[in-house]
Amino acid sequence: MRCKPMNTFRSLALFAPALLLAGCSTTYVSPVEVTRFVGKNEAQLGQGTIAVVPAPGRTMDQLAFRNYVAPIEQELAALGYRIVDEGAALQIAQVRIERFVDQPQKNGSPVNVGVGGSTGSYGSGLGLGIGLDLSGKPQARISTKLGITIKDKRNGEPLWEGRADFVAEEKSEFANAGPAATKLAQAIFKDFPGVSGETIEVK
Numbered sequence: 001m002r003c004k005p006m007n008t009f010r011s012l013a014l015f016a017p018a019l020l021l022a023g024c025s026t027t028y029v030s031p032v033e034v035t036r037f038v039g040k041n042e043a044q045l046g047q048g049t050i051a052v053v054p055a056p057g058r059t060m061d062q063l064a065f066r067n068y069v070a071p072i073e074q075e076l077a078a079l080g081y082r083i084v085d086e087g088a089a090l091q092i093a094q095v096r097i098e099r100f101v102d103q104p105q106k107n108g109s110p111v112n113v114g115v116g117g118s119t120g121s122y123g124s125g126l127g128l129g130i131g132l133d134l135s136g137k138p139q140a141r142i143s144t145k146l147g148i149t150i151k152d153k154r155n156g157e158p159l160w161e162g163r164a165d166f167v168a169e170e171k172s173e174f175a176n177a178g179p180a181a182t183k184l185a186q187a188i189f190k191d192f193p194g195v196s197g198e199t200i201e202v203k
Helices: 008-024 062-079 177-188
Strands: 032-038 049-054 091-104 110-112 141-152 158-169 199-202
Touching: 032 177, 049 062, 062 091, 062 177, 141 177, 158 177
Parallel strands: 049 091
Antiparallel strands: 032 158, 032 199, 091 110, 091 141, 141 158
């Protein structure tokens, strides 16, 4: 007995609801917004020895910091740096990490916890406030921000500063510290050292 082929339009009609559901299940991940500032001694960048350390005055969980160190060191090594301990380094990369949660209430209004800006070695602070649309399913969104300042260790002169941030829904892999660290490190060093003062988006 031969089976009759199913009508193409009927097949599409049967599978359309499943396709729609699959599209709706996509978790939100924003592009990474990156701003870099380049110092006057740009020629020193991308060479020599460097150590990755927490920024001064920052209380940072050691486990969280270790999650960020590996991808940052990987990117720096790819740029031409040799990664060493702080005592042997000619340059230091001071790292700032911030993570915030925007949790929608039952009525759909978001509760914004700790989202704000920061000021680094150059110029004024970046506008890092995040406007979130949480009118749909009440899924929390995690904002992760990374700041790196590269300095000449001998005299403390800032050579370069980068700031990057993005938002991911809690069900996304990028809500976790490890994937978030990799995504931010790759974005912040894209086309290093970048155009001073220019803000770009990296998907």
